[in-house]
Amino acid sequence: MQVSDENTNRSGSRPLRAILDGFQLRAASFIVTIYGDVVEPRGGALWIGNLIEVCAAVGITETLVRTAVSRLVAGGRLAGERQGRRSFYRLTDFARTEFAAAARVLFGPPEATAWHFVELMGPSTDERMQMLERSGHARLGARLAVGVRPFPPEIMPAVVFRAEVAEGAERLGDFAAHCWDLAPHAEAYGGFLQRFAPLAELVEAGGLLAPADCLTARLLLVHQFRLEALRDPRLPPEVLPLDWPGEDARRLFARLYCSLSPEADLHVAQSFVTAAGPFPRASEATERRLATLGGK
Numbered sequence: 001m002q003v004s005d006e007n008t009n010r011s012g013s014r015p016l017r018a019i020l021d022g023f024q025l026r027a028a029s030f031i032v033t034i035y036g037d038v039v040e041p042r043g044g045a046l047w048i049g050n051l052i053e054v055c056a057a058v059g060i061t062e063t064l065v066r067t068a069v070s071r072l073v074a075g076g077r078l079a080g081e082r083q084g085r086r087s088f089y090r091l092t093d094f095a096r097t098e099f100a101a102a103a104r105v106l107f108g109p110p111e112a113t114a115w116h117f118v119e120l121m122g123p124s125t126d127e128r129m130q131m132l133e134r135s136g137h138a139r140l141g142a143r144l145a146v147g148v149r150p151f152p153p154e155i156m157p158a159v160v161f162r163a164e165v166a167e168g169a170e171r172l173g174d175f176a177a178h179c180w181d182l183a184p185h186a187e188a189y190g191g192f193l194q195r196f197a198p199l200a201e202l203v204e205a206g207g208l209l210a211p212a213d214c215l216t217a218r219l220l221l222v223h224q225f226r227l228e229a230l231r232d233p234r235l236p237p238e239v240l241p242l243d244w245p246g247e248d249a250r251r252l253f254a255r256l257y258c259s260l261s262p263e264a265d266l267h268v269a270q271s272f273v274t275a276a277g278p279f280p281r282a283s284e285a286t287e288r289r290l291a292t293l294g295g296k
Contacts, residue, residue: 013209013210013213013216015198015199015202015207015209015213015217016057016213016216016217016220018198018199019195019196019199019217019220020058020059020220023058023195023220023224025058025059025060025223026068027055027060027064027065027067027068028068028071028072029223029227030055030058030060030219030223031051031055031065031068031069031072032072032077033219033222033223033226034046034051034054034055034219035078035091035095035099036099036102036103036106036222036226037218037219037222038215038219038268038272038279039090039091040091040096040099040100040103040285041103041283041285041286041289042279042280042283042285042286043283044090044274044275044276044279045081045088045089045090045274045275046088046089046090046272046273046274046279047086047087047088047272047273047274047275048065048066048069048086048087048088048089049086049273050271050272050273051065051069051089052065052066053271054215054216054219057212057213057216058216058219058220069089072089073089076092076094076095077091077092077094077095077098078090078091078092078095079091079092081275083275088274088275102226102230103289105229105230105234106222106225106226106229106253107288107289107292107293108292109292111149111234113148113149113234113235113236114148114162115146115147115148115162115163115164115165116146116147116148116160116161116162116163117140117144117145117146117160117161117163118132118137118144118145118146118147118151118155118158118159118160118161119143119144119158119159119160119161120132120143120144120145120155120157120158121143121157121158121159122157125142125143128154128155128158129142129143129145131151131152131154131155132145132147132151132152132155133145134231135147135149135150135151135152136148136149136231136232136233136234137149137151137233138179138180138233140179146163146179147233148233148234148235148236149233149234172238172239173238173239173240173241175239176235176239176240177241180233180235182233182235182240182241182244185228185231185232185233185246186241186243186244186245186246188227188228188231189228189245189246189248189249190245192224192225192228192249192252192253193245193248193249193252195224196221196224196252196253196256197252199217199256200252200255200256200259203256203259203260204255204259209260209263210263211263211264211266211267211270212267212271214260214261214262214263214264214267215260215263215264215267215268217256217260217264218256218257218260218261218264221253221256221257221260222257225249225250225253228249229250232246253293254293254294257289257290257293258290258293258294261286261290265281265282265286266281268281269281
């Protein structure tokens, strides 16, 4: 497992060791995944002891967890509260908005696509162009970008031109290939399939994992898929290469997430603690996620 200086103990589960082999993890990023997968759909403030326990299973030390939590608090994404000797952390309103947008990409129904060009106006165009690129847009010039997905409101002031393909629709794939370098995305999705397909086969064949290992596996699944899905320009299927692995990766993500969830959520209910008591095994939001993924 290559986690810089962040690895100490590994999970004793052989399937998890296979997933963790070569997995790059950073404490703050993995904690974001924990909040997005477990806390955001249930609400409440999570006990830091649960963060330390879950992170230990993937080799992240307590010291690094506490340092990462402090940085997330300083960055305005977590807010702390104490109850006796215990420390709990909840998402800030800003972070909840950010997490909800990411959840729509991971767990929501397929997004609508609409081609558009964005011409940035005013100062600070470099910073705002980087925001556009992180949201999946392709830079065409110092101020001009093209995309098909929603863009962050922080890029304003800008002029947005909605686009329709009047002629040359058969060349739209060539246009997309010219604007976006899809090779890194295809490679990332291919790596995701290679890493998680054996686990999906094991689980679907009736292989047994402990509830805690199911949660760890689901968090690793969400973590890697999130990192790629949020970077992916998410172009419409008609302009993607014929061997595009993105849809296979999404189907695998949905299948395995649903397969791991019964035992993973059992562990959450048995072990995770909020400031008000135990976490619920399920919520309306978690049920909605499973229903949507199960329909894909």
